[in-house]
Amino acid sequence: MPDRQGHAGGHQAEGDGDGDGTAATRGWMLANLDAPINLAALADHARMSVRTFTRRFREETGVSPAKWLTRQRVQHARHLLETTDLGVEEVSRRSGFGTAVSLRQHLHAAVGVSPPAYWRTFRRT
Numbered sequence: 001m002p003d004r005q006g007h008a009g010g011h012q013a014e015g016d017g018d019g020d021g022t023a024a025t026r027g028w029m030l031a032n033l034d035a036p037i038n039l040a041a042l043a044d045h046a047r048m049s050v051r052t053f054t055r056r057f058r059e060e061t062g063v064s065p066a067k068w069l070t071r072q073r074v075q076h077a078r079h080l081l082e083t084t085d086l087g088v089e090e091v092s093r094r095s096g097f098g099t100a101v102s103l104r105q106h107l108h109a110a111v112g113v114s115p116p117a118y119w120r121t122f123r124r125t
Contacts, residue, residue: 022046022057029069033076033096039065069096074110077103081119088115 025046029037042065043053057065077095080086086094092103104114111118 021060022053023060025053025057026061026068029065030072033069033073034094035096037069037096070106071110073097074106077107077115078111078118078122081115082122091115 025042028045029042039050039054042057043050046053046056048056054065057068061068063071073096077091077097080091080094084091088100088103092098092100095103097103097106100115107113107115107118113121
């Protein structure tokens with residue numbers, strides 16, 4: 001007998017997976033910050049349509065997937081700047097920004113300083 005969404009009995013509805021919403025996909029995003037990530041890949045990972053994934057993600061986090069991912073990448077870049085001797089290019093690559101210019105723009109928007117200024121101010125010795 002079909003359920004409310006018209007699915008035949010015994011089949012899981014789209015995105016129902018293990019019932020964790022987008023949490024598993026957020027974990028996957030965190031594990032792959034250095035890789036290019038697009039909305040279609042996120043929705044596919046969550047076994048949802050792009051529209052459903054976007055809606056659920058926003059319901060669970062309060063922000064869009066792109067904004068959440070950028071925040072996580074900035075946080076990771078800040079951690080790398082504070083705890084490693086990596087150069088700006090390598091921090092950019094490892095945090096998923098690709099270029100030092102992109103990292104500079106995002107870090108400045110988030111905290112108001114450039115990567116070298118951040119490093120000088122917050123470097124843990």
